[in-house]
Amino acid sequence: MMLVPHFELPHVWPKVVKWLEEAIKINQGDENLFDVGMAINSGIYELWWEDGKFAAVVQIQDFPRQRVATILYAGGALEAFKEMYLVAKKIAKDRGIDVMRVWGRAGWERSLGLKRIGVILQETL
Numbered sequence: 001m002m003l004v005p006h007f008e009l010p011h012v013w014p015k016v017v018k019w020l021e022e023a024i025k026i027n028q029g030d031e032n033l034f035d036v037g038m039a040i041n042s043g044i045y046e047l048w049w050e051d052g053k054f055a056a057v058v059q060i061q062d063f064p065r066q067r068v069a070t071i072l073y074a075g076g077a078l079e080a081f082k083e084m085y086l087v088a089k090k091i092a093k094d095r096g097i098d099v100m101r102v103w104g105r106a107g108w109e110r111s112l113g114l115k116r117i118g119v120i121l122q123e124t125l
Contacts, residue, residue, distance in 0.1 A: 001048055001049070001050045001084050001091075002048070002050070003046055004046075004049050015051065016049055016075070020075055021033050023057075023075045023104075024036060024073055026104075027072075027073070036073065045058065045059050045072070046058045048084065053080035054081045054084055056071050056073065056074040056075075056081070056088075057073040058071050060095075060097065066098035066099055067098050068100075069088075069092045069099070069100050071085075071100070071102045071104070073103075074108075082111060085102075085112055
């Protein structure tokens, strides 16, 4: 697994765009594929990737009491994602990240063995 530096994004993007496009379809409507690509390019989000296996868009936030890595979008093979998550936890710890969060389908909760601590609800007005 690698963190894609912004200067490598043009080479990696065509390999991950399909996965990310599918993941972004199941979001809260805050952003589209273009917005996510711009956020990765500008360093707001990170792209974690393994060629031919998966891609994940991650947001790192520093709060007053903890540093949090939130996986916002992910796509690829389920088994590869599960392996990535184990590696990502170690890398995150090495980077001083205190908490990993995953936004996604209910299936991720079961697949990754994560504990549900709340629910995000949304209504479009």
